[in-house]
Amino acid sequence: MPATAGSVAVAGSVSHAEGTSQFVLAERLSGHDTFLTGVLQLGDRRIAVRIITLDDVTVLRPVAPGTFTDLKATWAGLLHLPHGVRRRAIPADLTAAAHRHQRVLDHLDDAELRYALTFLEEATTNDIRQVRIAAIVAALPPVAERAARRAGGTARPRNERPDGC
Template identity: 55%
Template sequence: MTRSSESIPVRGTTRYDEHGSLLVLEHRLDGHDTFLSGELDLGEGRVPVRIISLDDVTVLRPMHRLPAPAPTWAGTLHLPHGLRPRTIPVDLAEAAQMHGRDLGALDQAETRYALTFLGEATTEPIRAARLEAIVSALPLAGIEAA
């Protein structure tokens, strides 16, 4: 995959929930991964955000507390396409080995999806559940696929 970064001008409104601010985009982002991390520049530096695309709306969840954004805002969303980590994290490698599963059976796209799925976990319990889901889907080590 080509390592590049994409910058997209965005506009939206601010909403709040019990976890802080939600930045609701004026237009849905099409053709981009759901739950992808990026950075939003509102003119005062870049803020890491998690991108949550729903059926007809895209919401940005700041990963750190922000000073209260204006009710309406405009900025630039920076997406690090192809810059996701490709190395297998230690906890995934250990879990696969402990359960006798073969991580090497994943092709490049499957590895990318598995690492993205795991990397987007927001809490330790979610990460543990995602580790279990990935490992349980792997073939047993030493068994050839027919």
């Protein structure tokens, strides 16, 4: 097993499809990189798995295909992660741009923040990073809109266009 940066207690169910088994977590795994590998420990058994997290579900697919018919329908174990916890801090340049344009970053929910930070982190040059920062900031609600919502005002919902379309 590769060096372990962290371990997470997990539980879920076994699903069989296309001649192989996969492990569906009961709760979505948050804060960890996906499409990487880890090791699922079920008692004394260790299974190398690829971690796939989508919007609302995490699936662990064994690296070596096979079926695990000897496992119960539900299981609990440890997921050993060589890559640890994903950084989710909002970078200073994004915070500064939001402040400069009077936009609110803390309005993003967990999924939106995750997508925005991944989009930003994947920039390959500073020019691309600056354009991506501008795109993220432009999509944020203005400070005044947030204040109106908190005060029970009539600011329009974030996804409603002013022209009614």
